[in-house]
Amino acid sequence: MKIIKDLLQSVEVLQIPGTVAVLPTDTIYGLAARATDKVAVGRLYAFKNREHKPGTVIAADIDQLVALGIPRRYLVPVASYWPNPISIVIPSVPNLSYLDLGKFSLAVRIPADKAVHELLVKTGPLLTSSANYPGEAPAQTIAEAQKYFADQVDVYVDGGVMTEPASTIIRVIDDAVEVLREGSIKISESGEIIQ
Numbered sequence: 631m632k633i634i635k636d637l638l639q640s641v642e643v644l645q646i647p648g649t650v651a652v653l654p655t656d657t658i659y660g661l662a663a664r665a666t667d668k669v670a671v672g673r674l675y676a677f678k679n680r681e682h683k684p685g686t687v688i689a690a691d692i693d694q695l696v697a698l699g700i701p702r703r704y705l706v707p708v709a710s711y712w713p714n715p716i717s718i719v720i721p722s723v724p725n726l727s728y729l730d731l732g733k734f735s736l737a738v739r740i741p742a743d744k745a746v747h748e749l750l751v752k753t754g755p756l757l758t759s760s761a762n763y764p765g766e767a768p769a770q771t772i773a774e775a776q777k778y779f780a781d782q783v784d785v786y787v788d789g790g791v792m793t794e795p796a797s798t799i800i801r802v803i804d805d806a807v808e809v810l811r812e813g814s815i816k817i818s819e820s821g822e823i824i825q
Contacts, residue, residue: 631780631781631783631784631785631786632784632785632786633772633785633786633787633788634785634786634787634788635787635788636787637653637654637745637746637748637749637787637789638745638748638749638752639787640653640749640785640787641749641752641753643784643785644662644663644664644753644756644785645664645753646784647667647669647670648667648669648670648673649663649664649667649670649784649785650662650663650670650673650674650677650782650783650784651663651783651784651785651786651787652761652769652772652775652779652783652785652786652787653749653785653786653787653789654746654787654789654790654792655688655741655743655746655758656688656715656739656741656742656743656746656797657715657792657794657795657796657797657813657814658760658761658768658769658770658792658794658795658796659760659761659768659769659770659771659772659774659775659789659792660758660759660760660761661674661677661678661685661758661759661760661761661779661783662674662756662757662758663756663757664753664754664755664756664757665687665689665698665729665754665755665756665757666698666754666755668728670757671728671729671757672728674757674759675731675759677779677782677783678759678763678764679763679764680731680759680764681731682731682732682733683731683764684729684730684731684733684735684736684737685729685737685757685758685759686717686737686738686739686757686758686759686797686799687729687736687737687738687739687755687756687757687758688738688739688740688741688746688750688755688756688758689738689739689740689750689754689755689756690740690747690750690751690755691740692705692706692709692712692740694750694754694755695738695755697754698726698754698755699723699725699726700720700722700723700726700736700738701723704720704721705720705738707802708720708802711800711823712739712740712742713740713741713742713747714739714740714741714742714815714823715739715741715742715794715797715798715813715814715815716739716797716798716799716800716813716815716817716823717737717738717739717797717798717799717800718737718738718739718799718800718801718802719735719736719737719799719800719801719810720735720736720737720738721734721735722734722735722736729757735801737799739797760796761774761775761778761779762778763778766778768796770791770792770793771790771791771792772786772787772788772789794814795813795814796811796813796814797811797813797814798811798812798813798814798815798816798817799811799813800817802821805820805821806819806820806821807819807820807821
């Protein structure tokens with residue numbers, strides 16, 4: 631286990647099969663693993679004791695999500711929300727069941743943060759989940775994240791104190807938008823970004 635300061639220094643470590651990191655996302659500190667690495671994804675879910683609550687896949691662009699296996703037809707209708715700290719729950723496909731944990735849906739996001747975008751260009755899509763145990767407060771510092779995960783995590787990227795809200799999570803059903811979790815961006819029922 632090591633601690634580094636520069637987000638892009640984690641690229642090399644994340645390429646190692648099975649690697650799980652804690653790093654600053656575009657919103658809060660998150661556990662992260664390459665979304666194509668089934669072993670790393672399994673480790674991440676084990677750290678969170680999650681069997682039925684999938685994480686969020688973040689990507690540099692829609693093409694990365696399509697390459698992962700998500701049909702473009704699910705992404706095009708919601709593409710106008712990105713890049714932004716807005717996670718959108720879309721239908722999943724059978725070959726991504728290791729990511730969606732059998733829920734047949736998956737939250738995906740394209741971050742606006744430049745450093746995170748640059749990281750994703752190099753790593754490909756990452757599966758993320760807040761750096762905390764279920765029911766506990768998300769870590770705002772690397773020290774807090776270490777209290778949760780200690781040396782189970784392969785690398786910690788120290789981005790300082792992070793107090794931003796988590797991403798807003800929405801699901802689009804027909805023409806209506808259901809807000810599943812309100813975060814830093816407010817969205818109306820008609821789907822308009824309020825702030």
